[in-house]
Amino acid sequence: MNNAIEVHDLCKLYPGFALKSISFTVPQGQCCGFIGRNGAGKSTTLRIMAGLTFPDSGEVRLLGKSCADPSSREEIAILFDQPYFQEDWTPEDIEKCLRPFYPGWDGIRYRDCLNRFGLDAGKKFKNMSRGMKQKLAMAVHLSHPTKILLLDEPTGGLDPAARDELLDIFREYLLPEDRTILFSTHITSDLERIADKIVYIHNGEITYQGSKDSLTSSYCIVRGATLPPEKREHAIGIRQTVNGYECLMDLRHIGGLPSGTVTENASINDIIVYMERNDKNV
Amino acid sequence: MNINISLQSEIPAYEQIKMQIKAQILSGELAPNAPLTSMRQLARNLRVSIITTTRAYGDLEAEGLIYTLQGRGSFVKCDSETIRQQYLCSIDQSLKTAVEKASAAGLNLAQLQNRLEDIYYEQCH
Incomplete structure:
Protein backbone atom coordinates (compact mmCIF):
# COMPACT_ATOMS: atom_id res chain seq x y z
CA MET A 1 0.00 0.00 0.00
CA THR A 216 -6.28 -0.92 22.56
CA SER A 217 -5.89 -4.69 22.62
CA SER A 218 -2.33 -4.66 23.99
CA TYR A 219 -3.22 -3.03 27.31
CA CYS A 220 -5.75 -3.53 30.06
CA ILE A 221 -6.67 -1.82 33.29
CA VAL A 222 -5.87 -3.76 36.45
CA ARG A 223 -7.42 -3.18 39.87
CA GLY A 224 -6.67 -5.10 43.03
CA ALA A 225 -5.81 -5.03 46.72
CA THR A 226 -2.01 -5.07 46.62
CA LEU A 227 0.24 -5.34 43.61
CA PRO A 228 2.78 -8.17 43.92
CA PRO A 229 6.30 -6.61 44.04
CA GLU A 230 7.49 -8.63 41.02
CA LYS A 231 4.75 -6.97 38.94
CA ARG A 232 5.65 -3.45 40.06
CA GLU A 233 7.91 -2.75 37.06
CA HIS A 234 5.08 -3.60 34.65
CA ALA A 235 2.50 -1.33 36.27
CA ILE A 236 1.99 1.84 34.21
CA GLY A 237 0.64 4.97 35.89
CA ILE A 238 -0.18 3.24 39.15
CA ARG A 239 -2.61 4.96 41.51
CA GLN A 240 -2.49 3.68 45.05
CA THR A 241 -5.06 4.29 47.77
CA VAL A 242 -5.82 2.65 51.13
CA ASN A 243 -8.51 0.62 49.35
CA GLY A 244 -6.28 -0.81 46.67
CA TYR A 245 -4.40 0.06 43.50
CA GLU A 246 -5.26 0.74 39.86
CA CYS A 247 -2.86 0.71 36.91
CA LEU A 248 -2.44 0.03 33.22
CA MET A 249 -0.60 -3.11 32.19
CA ASP A 250 0.61 -4.73 29.01
CA LEU A 251 -1.54 -7.83 28.46
CA ARG A 252 1.59 -9.98 28.30
CA HIS A 253 2.28 -9.31 31.98
CA ILE A 254 -1.12 -9.91 33.54
CA GLY A 255 -0.60 -13.65 34.09
CA GLY A 256 -0.04 -14.61 37.73
CA LEU A 257 -1.92 -11.75 39.36
CA PRO A 258 -3.61 -12.82 42.61
CA SER A 259 -7.25 -13.92 42.49
CA GLY A 260 -9.71 -11.13 43.15
CA THR A 261 -7.78 -8.84 40.80
CA VAL A 262 -10.05 -7.20 38.22
CA THR A 263 -8.94 -6.58 34.63
CA GLU A 264 -10.87 -4.71 31.99
CA ASN A 265 -10.41 -3.35 28.46
CA ALA A 266 -8.60 -0.03 28.11
CA SER A 267 -9.82 2.72 25.77
CA ILE A 268 -7.44 5.06 23.92
CA ASN A 269 -8.31 7.64 26.54
CA ASP A 270 -7.36 5.32 29.42
CA ILE A 271 -4.05 4.48 27.76
CA ILE A 272 -3.08 8.14 27.43
CA VAL A 273 -4.16 9.03 30.95
CA TYR A 274 -2.15 6.22 32.54
CA MET A 275 0.92 6.73 30.37
CA GLU A 276 1.03 10.45 31.10
CA ARG A 277 0.54 9.78 34.81
CA ASN A 278 3.38 7.27 34.67
CA ASP A 279 5.61 9.94 33.19
CA LYS A 280 4.86 12.26 36.12
CA ASN A 281 5.53 9.52 38.69
CA VAL A 282 8.96 8.70 37.30
CA MET B 1 -28.19 -5.73 3.11
CA ASN B 2 -29.26 -5.12 6.67
CA ILE B 3 -26.46 -5.17 9.27
CA ASN B 4 -26.66 -4.28 12.93
CA ILE B 5 -23.63 -4.52 15.12
CA SER B 6 -23.27 -4.19 18.86
CA LEU B 7 -20.24 -2.30 20.10
CA GLN B 8 -20.64 -3.74 23.57
CA SER B 9 -20.50 -7.31 22.34
CA GLU B 10 -17.55 -9.57 23.14
CA ILE B 11 -17.53 -10.52 19.45
CA PRO B 12 -15.37 -8.11 17.44
CA ALA B 13 -17.22 -5.83 15.00
CA TYR B 14 -15.60 -7.38 11.89
CA GLU B 15 -16.72 -10.85 13.04
CA GLN B 16 -20.29 -9.63 13.56
CA ILE B 17 -20.33 -8.17 10.04
CA LYS B 18 -19.02 -11.46 8.60
CA MET B 19 -21.57 -13.55 10.46
CA GLN B 20 -24.47 -11.40 9.33
CA ILE B 21 -23.44 -11.35 5.67
CA LYS B 22 -23.01 -15.15 5.79
CA ALA B 23 -26.43 -15.56 7.36
CA GLN B 24 -27.98 -13.45 4.61
CA ILE B 25 -26.32 -15.47 1.86
CA LEU B 26 -27.53 -18.65 3.57
CA SER B 27 -31.10 -17.40 3.85
CA GLY B 28 -31.07 -16.41 0.16
CA GLU B 29 -31.56 -12.72 0.97
CA LEU B 30 -28.28 -12.11 -0.82
CA ALA B 31 -28.29 -14.03 -4.11
CA PRO B 32 -25.13 -14.91 -6.10
CA ASN B 33 -23.71 -11.78 -7.81
CA ALA B 34 -25.78 -9.47 -5.62
CA PRO B 35 -23.77 -6.31 -4.86
CA LEU B 36 -22.65 -5.66 -1.28
CA THR B 37 -22.53 -2.16 0.17
CA SER B 38 -19.02 -0.82 -0.51
CA MET B 39 -16.52 -1.22 2.32
CA ARG B 40 -16.11 2.52 2.84
CA GLN B 41 -19.84 3.19 2.69
CA LEU B 42 -20.53 0.37 5.15
CA ALA B 43 -17.87 1.74 7.52
CA ARG B 44 -19.58 5.11 7.40
CA ASN B 45 -23.06 3.64 7.87
CA LEU B 46 -22.08 1.44 10.81
CA ARG B 47 -19.69 4.08 12.22
CA VAL B 48 -16.74 1.77 12.40
CA SER B 49 -13.24 2.28 11.04
CA ILE B 50 -12.50 1.37 7.43
CA ILE B 51 -10.03 -1.32 8.58
CA THR B 52 -12.93 -3.13 10.29
CA THR B 53 -15.04 -3.50 7.16
CA THR B 54 -11.97 -4.18 5.01
CA ARG B 55 -11.06 -7.06 7.31
CA ALA B 56 -14.60 -8.51 7.24
CA TYR B 57 -14.75 -8.39 3.43
CA GLY B 58 -11.18 -9.67 3.15
CA ASP B 59 -12.03 -12.71 5.28
CA LEU B 60 -15.23 -13.42 3.34
CA GLU B 61 -13.25 -13.19 0.10
CA ALA B 62 -10.57 -15.55 1.44
CA GLU B 63 -13.32 -18.02 2.35
CA GLY B 64 -14.56 -17.83 -1.24
CA LEU B 65 -17.94 -16.36 -0.33
CA ILE B 66 -17.62 -12.99 -2.06
CA TYR B 67 -15.49 -11.43 -4.80
CA THR B 68 -14.25 -7.91 -5.36
CA LEU B 69 -13.80 -6.14 -8.68
CA GLN B 70 -11.35 -3.26 -8.53
CA GLY B 71 -13.28 0.00 -8.67
CA ARG B 72 -16.63 -1.77 -9.03
CA GLY B 73 -17.28 -3.14 -5.59
CA SER B 74 -17.86 -6.48 -3.88
CA PHE B 75 -20.38 -9.13 -4.87
CA VAL B 76 -21.74 -12.40 -3.54
CA LYS B 77 -19.86 -15.30 -5.09
CA CYS B 78 -21.45 -18.44 -3.75
CA ASP B 79 -25.04 -19.60 -3.30
CA SER B 80 -26.74 -20.57 -0.07
CA GLU B 81 -25.87 -24.25 -0.68
CA THR B 82 -22.10 -23.56 -0.37
CA ILE B 83 -22.57 -21.94 3.00
CA ARG B 84 -24.94 -24.70 4.09
CA GLN B 85 -22.24 -27.24 3.26
CA GLN B 86 -19.71 -25.21 5.27
CA TYR B 87 -22.09 -25.13 8.21
CA LEU B 88 -22.66 -28.90 7.96
CA CYS B 89 -18.89 -29.50 8.00
CA SER B 90 -18.48 -27.34 11.05
CA ILE B 91 -21.44 -29.06 12.78
CA ASP B 92 -19.81 -32.45 12.15
CA GLN B 93 -16.55 -31.16 13.60
CA SER B 94 -18.24 -29.92 16.76
CA LEU B 95 -20.22 -33.15 17.14
CA LYS B 96 -17.03 -35.20 16.80
CA THR B 97 -15.48 -33.20 19.63
CA ALA B 98 -18.64 -33.70 21.70
CA VAL B 99 -18.57 -37.47 21.11
CA GLU B 100 -14.89 -37.66 22.08
CA LYS B 101 -15.51 -35.78 25.29
CA ALA B 102 -18.65 -37.80 26.03
CA SER B 103 -16.76 -41.07 25.78
CA ALA B 104 -13.98 -39.68 27.95
CA ALA B 105 -16.58 -38.69 30.54
CA GLY B 106 -18.28 -42.10 30.27
CA LEU B 107 -21.56 -40.93 28.68
CA ASN B 108 -23.45 -43.35 26.43
CA LEU B 109 -25.28 -42.35 23.25
CA ALA B 110 -28.68 -41.96 24.95
CA GLN B 111 -27.22 -39.70 27.63
CA LEU B 112 -25.43 -37.60 25.02
CA GLN B 113 -28.65 -37.34 22.99
CA ASN B 114 -30.52 -36.17 26.09
CA ARG B 115 -28.01 -33.43 26.66
CA LEU B 116 -28.19 -32.40 23.01
CA GLU B 117 -31.99 -32.22 23.22
CA ASP B 118 -31.82 -30.09 26.36
CA ILE B 119 -29.43 -27.66 24.74
CA TYR B 120 -31.41 -27.65 21.49
CA TYR B 121 -34.70 -26.73 23.20
CA GLU B 122 -32.97 -24.21 25.42
CA GLN B 123 -31.47 -22.38 22.42
CA CYS B 124 -34.32 -22.67 19.94
CA HIS B 125 -37.36 -22.05 22.10
Whole structure:
Protein backbone atom coordinates (compact mmCIF):
# COMPACT_ATOMS: atom_id res chain seq x y z
CA MET A 1 0.00 0.00 0.00
CA ASN A 2 1.20 3.51 -0.79
CA ASN A 3 1.75 6.01 1.96
CA ALA A 4 -0.19 9.25 1.53
CA ILE A 5 1.81 10.88 4.32
CA GLU A 6 5.47 10.24 5.12
CA VAL A 7 7.27 12.11 7.87
CA HIS A 8 11.04 11.55 8.03
CA ASP A 9 13.24 12.61 10.97
CA LEU A 10 11.43 15.88 11.49
CA CYS A 11 13.13 18.28 13.91
CA LYS A 12 12.04 21.69 15.07
CA LEU A 13 13.50 23.57 17.99
CA TYR A 14 11.57 26.21 19.90
CA PRO A 15 12.55 27.74 23.23
CA GLY A 16 11.32 25.22 25.77
CA PHE A 17 10.05 22.74 23.19
CA ALA A 18 11.51 20.46 20.55
CA LEU A 19 10.25 18.00 17.97
CA LYS A 20 12.89 15.33 18.32
CA SER A 21 13.38 13.70 14.96
CA ILE A 22 9.92 12.25 14.53
CA SER A 23 9.02 9.80 11.76
CA PHE A 24 5.72 8.18 10.88
CA THR A 25 3.63 7.20 7.88
CA VAL A 26 -0.06 7.08 7.02
CA PRO A 27 -1.17 4.64 4.30
CA GLN A 28 -3.40 6.08 1.60
CA GLY A 29 -7.10 5.55 2.27
CA GLN A 30 -6.83 5.42 6.05
CA CYS A 31 -7.88 7.69 8.87
CA CYS A 32 -5.02 8.24 11.30
CA GLY A 33 -5.56 9.66 14.78
CA PHE A 34 -2.72 11.90 16.01
CA ILE A 35 -2.86 12.04 19.79
CA GLY A 36 -0.90 13.52 22.65
CA ARG A 37 -1.23 16.21 25.28
CA ASN A 38 -1.44 19.91 24.59
CA GLY A 39 2.07 21.01 23.73
CA ALA A 40 3.29 17.53 22.75
CA GLY A 41 4.04 18.67 19.18
CA LYS A 42 0.88 17.80 17.26
CA SER A 43 0.15 21.29 15.96
CA THR A 44 3.78 21.99 15.09
CA THR A 45 3.89 18.82 12.99
CA LEU A 46 0.64 19.71 11.24
CA ARG A 47 1.75 23.30 10.64
CA ILE A 48 4.91 22.00 8.98
CA MET A 49 2.78 19.74 6.77
CA ALA A 50 0.62 22.69 5.77
CA GLY A 51 3.69 24.74 4.88
CA LEU A 52 3.02 27.28 7.66
CA THR A 53 6.21 26.49 9.56
CA PHE A 54 9.57 25.29 8.28
CA PRO A 55 11.36 22.40 9.97
CA ASP A 56 14.97 22.70 11.14
CA SER A 57 15.68 19.37 9.49
CA GLY A 58 13.83 16.37 8.15
CA GLU A 59 11.11 16.16 5.55
CA VAL A 60 7.39 15.64 5.07
CA ARG A 61 6.16 14.01 1.86
CA LEU A 62 2.47 14.31 0.99
CA LEU A 63 1.33 12.08 -1.89
CA GLY A 64 5.00 11.61 -2.78
CA LYS A 65 5.79 15.34 -3.01
CA SER A 66 7.71 17.40 -0.46
CA CYS A 67 5.37 19.61 1.49
CA ALA A 68 7.74 22.52 0.83
CA ASP A 69 6.68 22.24 -2.85
CA PRO A 70 3.66 24.54 -3.27
CA SER A 71 2.19 22.31 -5.99
CA SER A 72 1.57 19.63 -3.34
CA ARG A 73 -0.97 21.88 -1.62
CA GLU A 74 -3.66 21.71 -4.26
CA GLU A 75 -4.64 18.26 -3.04
CA ILE A 76 -4.47 19.06 0.67
CA ALA A 77 -7.51 20.22 2.64
CA ILE A 78 -6.89 21.82 6.01
CA LEU A 79 -9.13 22.45 8.99
CA PHE A 80 -7.13 23.84 11.91
CA ASP A 81 -9.14 24.73 14.98
CA GLN A 82 -11.40 27.11 13.01
CA PRO A 83 -11.60 28.12 9.36
CA TYR A 84 -10.46 31.60 8.39
CA PHE A 85 -12.99 33.45 6.28
CA GLN A 86 -13.83 37.14 6.09
CA GLU A 87 -16.24 37.83 8.95
CA ASP A 88 -18.79 39.56 6.74
CA TRP A 89 -18.82 36.93 4.00
CA THR A 90 -21.73 34.57 3.49
CA PRO A 91 -21.32 31.02 2.14
CA GLU A 92 -22.31 32.52 -1.25
CA ASP A 93 -19.48 35.09 -1.11
CA ILE A 94 -17.05 32.39 -0.04
CA GLU A 95 -17.91 30.35 -3.11
CA LYS A 96 -17.40 33.33 -5.44
CA CYS A 97 -14.05 34.00 -3.90
CA LEU A 98 -12.71 30.44 -3.79
CA ARG A 99 -14.04 29.11 -7.11
CA PRO A 100 -11.32 30.75 -9.28
CA PHE A 101 -8.58 29.18 -7.14
CA TYR A 102 -9.90 25.62 -7.40
CA PRO A 103 -10.03 24.26 -10.97
CA GLY A 104 -12.22 21.32 -9.95
CA TRP A 105 -14.77 23.36 -7.98
CA ASP A 106 -18.21 21.69 -7.97
CA GLY A 107 -20.90 24.31 -7.28
CA ILE A 108 -23.75 21.79 -7.30
CA ARG A 109 -22.04 19.74 -4.66
CA TYR A 110 -21.36 22.85 -2.58
CA ARG A 111 -25.08 23.73 -2.61
CA ASP A 112 -25.97 20.16 -1.75
CA CYS A 113 -23.56 20.18 1.22
CA LEU A 114 -24.89 23.54 2.49
CA ASN A 115 -28.43 22.15 2.33
CA ARG A 116 -27.62 18.87 3.99
CA PHE A 117 -25.52 20.50 6.72
CA GLY A 118 -28.32 22.97 7.43
CA LEU A 119 -26.29 26.07 6.46
CA ASP A 120 -27.99 29.23 5.19
CA ALA A 121 -26.18 30.44 2.03
CA GLY A 122 -26.97 34.05 2.95
CA LYS A 123 -25.83 34.05 6.58
CA LYS A 124 -22.70 35.99 7.50
CA PHE A 125 -19.73 34.00 8.76
CA LYS A 126 -19.47 36.05 11.96
CA ASN A 127 -23.04 35.17 12.89
CA MET A 128 -22.46 31.43 12.65
CA SER A 129 -21.94 29.12 15.62
CA ARG A 130 -18.67 27.26 15.98
CA GLY A 131 -20.24 24.04 14.73
CA MET A 132 -21.67 25.79 11.66
CA LYS A 133 -18.28 27.31 10.84
CA GLN A 134 -16.65 23.87 10.95
CA LYS A 135 -19.38 22.37 8.75
CA LEU A 136 -18.98 25.26 6.30
CA ALA A 137 -15.26 24.54 6.03
CA MET A 138 -16.07 20.88 5.32
CA ALA A 139 -18.65 21.90 2.68
CA VAL A 140 -15.78 23.75 0.94
CA HIS A 141 -13.43 20.75 1.27
CA LEU A 142 -16.01 18.35 -0.12
CA SER A 143 -16.64 20.59 -3.14
CA HIS A 144 -13.25 20.35 -4.80
CA PRO A 145 -11.02 17.34 -5.34
CA THR A 146 -8.49 16.87 -2.55
CA LYS A 147 -6.74 13.72 -1.36
CA ILE A 148 -5.56 14.51 2.17
CA LEU A 149 -7.49 16.19 4.97
CA LEU A 150 -5.40 17.58 7.84
CA LEU A 151 -7.43 18.20 10.99
CA ASP A 152 -6.11 19.93 14.10
CA GLU A 153 -8.52 19.75 17.06
CA PRO A 154 -11.54 20.25 14.78
CA THR A 155 -14.09 19.21 17.41
CA GLY A 156 -12.79 21.40 20.26
CA GLY A 157 -15.52 23.46 21.90
CA LEU A 158 -18.37 21.66 20.12
CA ASP A 159 -21.33 20.12 21.90
CA PRO A 160 -21.78 16.32 21.54
CA ALA A 161 -24.43 16.61 18.80
CA ALA A 162 -22.34 19.02 16.72
CA ARG A 163 -19.27 16.80 17.19
CA ASP A 164 -21.20 13.78 15.99
CA GLU A 165 -22.43 15.65 12.90
CA LEU A 166 -18.90 16.78 12.08
CA LEU A 167 -17.49 13.24 12.53
CA ASP A 168 -20.09 11.98 10.09
CA ILE A 169 -18.94 14.60 7.59
CA PHE A 170 -15.34 13.35 7.98
CA ARG A 171 -16.63 9.87 7.18
CA GLU A 172 -18.29 11.27 4.08
CA TYR A 173 -14.93 12.79 3.07
CA LEU A 174 -13.37 9.31 3.37
CA LEU A 175 -15.81 7.59 0.98
CA PRO A 176 -13.52 7.79 -2.10
CA GLU A 177 -10.81 5.14 -1.71
CA ASP A 178 -7.86 7.44 -2.33
CA ARG A 179 -8.64 9.86 0.51
CA THR A 180 -6.66 10.03 3.73
CA ILE A 181 -7.22 11.88 7.01
CA LEU A 182 -4.71 12.87 9.67
CA PHE A 183 -6.78 13.82 12.69
CA SER A 184 -5.12 15.47 15.66
CA THR A 185 -7.25 15.61 18.79
CA HIS A 186 -7.10 15.26 22.51
CA ILE A 187 -10.76 14.22 22.56
CA THR A 188 -9.77 10.63 21.95
CA SER A 189 -13.33 9.31 22.08
CA ASP A 190 -13.72 10.95 18.64
CA LEU A 191 -11.21 8.44 17.31
CA GLU A 192 -12.63 5.23 18.78
CA ARG A 193 -14.99 4.67 15.88
CA ILE A 194 -13.21 6.31 12.97
CA ALA A 195 -9.43 5.87 13.26
CA ASP A 196 -7.65 2.97 11.55
CA LYS A 197 -4.24 3.95 12.83
CA ILE A 198 -2.95 5.87 15.85
CA VAL A 199 0.21 7.95 16.16
CA TYR A 200 0.94 8.93 19.76
CA ILE A 201 3.31 11.84 20.32
CA HIS A 202 4.74 12.58 23.75
CA ASN A 203 7.17 15.41 24.55
CA GLY A 204 8.11 15.79 20.90
CA GLU A 205 8.74 12.08 20.37
CA ILE A 206 6.61 9.33 18.82
CA THR A 207 5.78 6.80 21.54
CA TYR A 208 3.47 4.58 19.51
CA GLN A 209 2.42 4.18 15.91
CA GLY A 210 0.33 1.29 14.70
CA SER A 211 -3.22 0.12 14.25
CA LYS A 212 -5.81 1.40 16.68
CA ASP A 213 -6.99 -2.10 17.45
CA SER A 214 -3.54 -3.37 18.36
CA LEU A 215 -3.04 -0.37 20.66
CA THR A 216 -6.28 -0.92 22.56
CA SER A 217 -5.89 -4.69 22.62
CA SER A 218 -2.33 -4.66 23.99
CA TYR A 219 -3.22 -3.03 27.31
CA CYS A 220 -5.75 -3.53 30.06
CA ILE A 221 -6.67 -1.82 33.29
CA VAL A 222 -5.87 -3.76 36.45
CA ARG A 223 -7.42 -3.18 39.87
CA GLY A 224 -6.67 -5.10 43.03
CA ALA A 225 -5.81 -5.03 46.72
CA THR A 226 -2.01 -5.07 46.62
CA LEU A 227 0.24 -5.34 43.61
CA PRO A 228 2.78 -8.17 43.92
CA PRO A 229 6.30 -6.61 44.04
CA GLU A 230 7.49 -8.63 41.02
CA LYS A 231 4.75 -6.97 38.94
CA ARG A 232 5.65 -3.45 40.06
CA GLU A 233 7.91 -2.75 37.06
CA HIS A 234 5.08 -3.60 34.65
CA ALA A 235 2.50 -1.33 36.27
CA ILE A 236 1.99 1.84 34.21
CA GLY A 237 0.64 4.97 35.89
CA ILE A 238 -0.18 3.24 39.15
CA ARG A 239 -2.61 4.96 41.51
CA GLN A 240 -2.49 3.68 45.05
CA THR A 241 -5.06 4.29 47.77
CA VAL A 242 -5.82 2.65 51.13
CA ASN A 243 -8.51 0.62 49.35
CA GLY A 244 -6.28 -0.81 46.67
CA TYR A 245 -4.40 0.06 43.50
CA GLU A 246 -5.26 0.74 39.86
CA CYS A 247 -2.86 0.71 36.91
CA LEU A 248 -2.44 0.03 33.22
CA MET A 249 -0.60 -3.11 32.19
CA ASP A 250 0.61 -4.73 29.01
CA LEU A 251 -1.54 -7.83 28.46
CA ARG A 252 1.59 -9.98 28.30
CA HIS A 253 2.28 -9.31 31.98
CA ILE A 254 -1.12 -9.91 33.54
CA GLY A 255 -0.60 -13.65 34.09
CA GLY A 256 -0.04 -14.61 37.73
CA LEU A 257 -1.92 -11.75 39.36
CA PRO A 258 -3.61 -12.82 42.61
CA SER A 259 -7.25 -13.92 42.49
CA GLY A 260 -9.71 -11.13 43.15
CA THR A 261 -7.78 -8.84 40.80
CA VAL A 262 -10.05 -7.20 38.22
CA THR A 263 -8.94 -6.58 34.63
CA GLU A 264 -10.87 -4.71 31.99
CA ASN A 265 -10.41 -3.35 28.46
CA ALA A 266 -8.60 -0.03 28.11
CA SER A 267 -9.82 2.72 25.77
CA ILE A 268 -7.44 5.06 23.92
CA ASN A 269 -8.31 7.64 26.54
CA ASP A 270 -7.36 5.32 29.42
CA ILE A 271 -4.05 4.48 27.76
CA ILE A 272 -3.08 8.14 27.43
CA VAL A 273 -4.16 9.03 30.95
CA TYR A 274 -2.15 6.22 32.54
CA MET A 275 0.92 6.73 30.37
CA GLU A 276 1.03 10.45 31.10
CA ARG A 277 0.54 9.78 34.81
CA ASN A 278 3.38 7.27 34.67
CA ASP A 279 5.61 9.94 33.19
CA LYS A 280 4.86 12.26 36.12
CA ASN A 281 5.53 9.52 38.69
CA VAL A 282 8.96 8.70 37.30
CA MET B 1 -28.19 -5.73 3.11
CA ASN B 2 -29.26 -5.12 6.67
CA ILE B 3 -26.46 -5.17 9.27
CA ASN B 4 -26.66 -4.28 12.93
CA ILE B 5 -23.63 -4.52 15.12
CA SER B 6 -23.27 -4.19 18.86
CA LEU B 7 -20.24 -2.30 20.10
CA GLN B 8 -20.64 -3.74 23.57
CA SER B 9 -20.50 -7.31 22.34
CA GLU B 10 -17.55 -9.57 23.14
CA ILE B 11 -17.53 -10.52 19.45
CA PRO B 12 -15.37 -8.11 17.44
CA ALA B 13 -17.22 -5.83 15.00
CA TYR B 14 -15.60 -7.38 11.89
CA GLU B 15 -16.72 -10.85 13.04
CA GLN B 16 -20.29 -9.63 13.56
CA ILE B 17 -20.33 -8.17 10.04
CA LYS B 18 -19.02 -11.46 8.60
CA MET B 19 -21.57 -13.55 10.46
CA GLN B 20 -24.47 -11.40 9.33
CA ILE B 21 -23.44 -11.35 5.67
CA LYS B 22 -23.01 -15.15 5.79
CA ALA B 23 -26.43 -15.56 7.36
CA GLN B 24 -27.98 -13.45 4.61
CA ILE B 25 -26.32 -15.47 1.86
CA LEU B 26 -27.53 -18.65 3.57
CA SER B 27 -31.10 -17.40 3.85
CA GLY B 28 -31.07 -16.41 0.16
CA GLU B 29 -31.56 -12.72 0.97
CA LEU B 30 -28.28 -12.11 -0.82
CA ALA B 31 -28.29 -14.03 -4.11
CA PRO B 32 -25.13 -14.91 -6.10
CA ASN B 33 -23.71 -11.78 -7.81
CA ALA B 34 -25.78 -9.47 -5.62
CA PRO B 35 -23.77 -6.31 -4.86
CA LEU B 36 -22.65 -5.66 -1.28
CA THR B 37 -22.53 -2.16 0.17
CA SER B 38 -19.02 -0.82 -0.51
CA MET B 39 -16.52 -1.22 2.32
CA ARG B 40 -16.11 2.52 2.84
CA GLN B 41 -19.84 3.19 2.69
CA LEU B 42 -20.53 0.37 5.15
CA ALA B 43 -17.87 1.74 7.52
CA ARG B 44 -19.58 5.11 7.40
CA ASN B 45 -23.06 3.64 7.87
CA LEU B 46 -22.08 1.44 10.81
CA ARG B 47 -19.69 4.08 12.22
CA VAL B 48 -16.74 1.77 12.40
CA SER B 49 -13.24 2.28 11.04
CA ILE B 50 -12.50 1.37 7.43
CA ILE B 51 -10.03 -1.32 8.58
CA THR B 52 -12.93 -3.13 10.29
CA THR B 53 -15.04 -3.50 7.16
CA THR B 54 -11.97 -4.18 5.01
CA ARG B 55 -11.06 -7.06 7.31
CA ALA B 56 -14.60 -8.51 7.24
CA TYR B 57 -14.75 -8.39 3.43
CA GLY B 58 -11.18 -9.67 3.15
CA ASP B 59 -12.03 -12.71 5.28
CA LEU B 60 -15.23 -13.42 3.34
CA GLU B 61 -13.25 -13.19 0.10
CA ALA B 62 -10.57 -15.55 1.44
CA GLU B 63 -13.32 -18.02 2.35
CA GLY B 64 -14.56 -17.83 -1.24
CA LEU B 65 -17.94 -16.36 -0.33
CA ILE B 66 -17.62 -12.99 -2.06
CA TYR B 67 -15.49 -11.43 -4.80
CA THR B 68 -14.25 -7.91 -5.36
CA LEU B 69 -13.80 -6.14 -8.68
CA GLN B 70 -11.35 -3.26 -8.53
CA GLY B 71 -13.28 0.00 -8.67
CA ARG B 72 -16.63 -1.77 -9.03
CA GLY B 73 -17.28 -3.14 -5.59
CA SER B 74 -17.86 -6.48 -3.88
CA PHE B 75 -20.38 -9.13 -4.87
CA VAL B 76 -21.74 -12.40 -3.54
CA LYS B 77 -19.86 -15.30 -5.09
CA CYS B 78 -21.45 -18.44 -3.75
CA ASP B 79 -25.04 -19.60 -3.30
CA SER B 80 -26.74 -20.57 -0.07
CA GLU B 81 -25.87 -24.25 -0.68
CA THR B 82 -22.10 -23.56 -0.37
CA ILE B 83 -22.57 -21.94 3.00
CA ARG B 84 -24.94 -24.70 4.09
CA GLN B 85 -22.24 -27.24 3.26
CA GLN B 86 -19.71 -25.21 5.27
CA TYR B 87 -22.09 -25.13 8.21
CA LEU B 88 -22.66 -28.90 7.96
CA CYS B 89 -18.89 -29.50 8.00
CA SER B 90 -18.48 -27.34 11.05
CA ILE B 91 -21.44 -29.06 12.78
CA ASP B 92 -19.81 -32.45 12.15
CA GLN B 93 -16.55 -31.16 13.60
CA SER B 94 -18.24 -29.92 16.76
CA LEU B 95 -20.22 -33.15 17.14
CA LYS B 96 -17.03 -35.20 16.80
CA THR B 97 -15.48 -33.20 19.63
CA ALA B 98 -18.64 -33.70 21.70
CA VAL B 99 -18.57 -37.47 21.11
CA GLU B 100 -14.89 -37.66 22.08
CA LYS B 101 -15.51 -35.78 25.29
CA ALA B 102 -18.65 -37.80 26.03
CA SER B 103 -16.76 -41.07 25.78
CA ALA B 104 -13.98 -39.68 27.95
CA ALA B 105 -16.58 -38.69 30.54
CA GLY B 106 -18.28 -42.10 30.27
CA LEU B 107 -21.56 -40.93 28.68
CA ASN B 108 -23.45 -43.35 26.43
CA LEU B 109 -25.28 -42.35 23.25
CA ALA B 110 -28.68 -41.96 24.95
CA GLN B 111 -27.22 -39.70 27.63
CA LEU B 112 -25.43 -37.60 25.02
CA GLN B 113 -28.65 -37.34 22.99
CA ASN B 114 -30.52 -36.17 26.09
CA ARG B 115 -28.01 -33.43 26.66
CA LEU B 116 -28.19 -32.40 23.01
CA GLU B 117 -31.99 -32.22 23.22
CA ASP B 118 -31.82 -30.09 26.36
CA ILE B 119 -29.43 -27.66 24.74
CA TYR B 120 -31.41 -27.65 21.49
CA TYR B 121 -34.70 -26.73 23.20
CA GLU B 122 -32.97 -24.21 25.42
CA GLN B 123 -31.47 -22.38 22.42
CA CYS B 124 -34.32 -22.67 19.94
CA HIS B 125 -37.36 -22.05 22.10
